[in-house]
Amino acid sequence: MSLNPRSRCGLLASALASALLALCSVAPAAHAADSDTVTIMVGGINKIIYLPAKLAEVLGYFKAEGLKVELQSQPAGVDAENQLIAGAVQGVVGFYDHTIDLQAKGKEIQAIAVFCKVPGEVELVSSKAAAAGFKTMADAKGKTLGVTGLGSSTEFLTRYLVDKQGVASKDYSLLPVGAGSSFIAGMKQDRIQAGMTTEPTVSQMLKSGEAKVLVDMRTEVGTQAALGGLYPAASFYVRNDWAATHKDQAAKLARAFAKTMAYIGSHSAEQIAELMPKDYYGSDKALYVEALKASLPMFTKDGAMPAGGPETVLKVLSAYKPQVKSAHIDLSKTYTNAFLSTK
Structure with missing residues (x-):
């Protein structure tokens, strides 16, 4: 069947449009696959326990390793x-x-750099609940306890x-109340009578008199008493299969974090606070510095898993x-120090 010139032009334009549409639809995926950015x-990026993430960026350690993070x-x-x-992040x-x-x-992920030897978490009880007899975790019966999220480490x-x-x-x-301002609001509104949170929220609530400490896991002594040993907590972890196929990137990331831990161990809370964005401490930088001072002992010196x-x-x-309890857990697959020393 022969087509007149106008029909041929119309089909050509339609085919060209379809080709362009197909190209546009695959372009983002191709870009994502070729991207060398590590996400x-x-x-909770402004929590002090997770401070090494932002600090590594600010100090330029990712860039020094040739990474885009x-x-x-x-x-x-x-x-x-x-x-x-x-698979949305690496x-x-x-x-x-x-x-x-x-x-x-049935999922395998591993920590390749460990930031904290202890949780850095504190179970706070509202001053109102404490006055009514909530003195220890044994008094939690009938109470609502705040956690960052269900399935979270705080749970x-x-x-x-x-x-x-x-x-x-x-x-x-248990009630998920997040962290920071949402945690504080939950306790002020009596939606939770106690809850688990970190610095700088802990220092903020203690300073205001709105809460008291029930369990303190910011120190090794406190963690030993509560949990019976060191409890490595804040860390950088990746999927095991990703680490196996991206060994160079994994090593660079681990090294950047190891340098960051060494920096934290050799600098004061005041010096570290100077590098943090203003929204991390708001209008009370002095309180942030005090919270940071209380937190520094919890950090590892080199990013390695504590024995x-x-x-x-x-x-x-x-x-x-x-x-x-019923699973056969292979702890050797849950962390590795190998990338820390890879040159």
């Missing part, structure tokens, strides 16, 4: 973890305990601390998570 999700933030570590599993700054929890679910730790006191899970409630730490974390999770 890291942080479970984009930092993103999620209010709860479990949300960041989900992004990692989905790494997560969150709690090490997720590596064990996920292995029990893991909260459940362990309450269960350890003989209070059944059916006798108390005995993984065993403590496994013990805590196994105490109340049947899936972890």
Whole structure:
């Protein structure tokens, strides 16, 4: 069948439009596949326990390793973890305990740099609830306790601390309230009578008199008393398969964080605070510095996993998570120090 010139032009234009549309639809995917940017999700980027992520960026350590790194933030570590599993990000700054929890679910991720030897978490009780008799975790019966998110490390730790006191899970409630201002609002509004949070929120609430400390896991002594050993927490973790196929990038990231940990160990809280964005400390920089001073001892010096730490974390999770207890957990697949020393 012959076509008149106008019809031929119309078909040609249609074909050209279809080709352009197809090209545009695949271009972003091709760009994403070829991109050398490493996206890291942080479970609350302005938390002091996760400070090494922003500090590494500010100090230029990522660039020094030849890396392009984009930092993103999620209010709860479990949300960041989900992004990692989905492949939306290449790494997560969150709690090490997720590596064990996920292995029990058939997913393998590993920490390649560890920031903190202890959780840095504090269980706060509102001053109102404390005055009414809420003095220890044994008094949690009938109360609502705040966590950053369900499935988060704050939930893991909260459940362990309450269960350890003989209070059944059916006798108390957990409420996700995030961190920072949303945590403070939850306690002020009495939606939670106690909750787990980190610095600088802890210092802020203690200074205002709105809360008191129930359990302090900012120090090794406090963590030993609460959990029976060191509990490596804030860390940088990636999928095991990604590390195996991106060894050069993994090594560069681990080195950048190792340099950051060395910097933290050799500089004062005042010097570190000077490098942080203003929105990290708001209108009270002095309070931020004090919170940072209280937090510095929790950081590792070199990004390496502390000896005995993984065993403590496994013990805590196994105490109340049947899936972890029944699984054969291979701790050697949940972390590695190998990338820290790769030249």
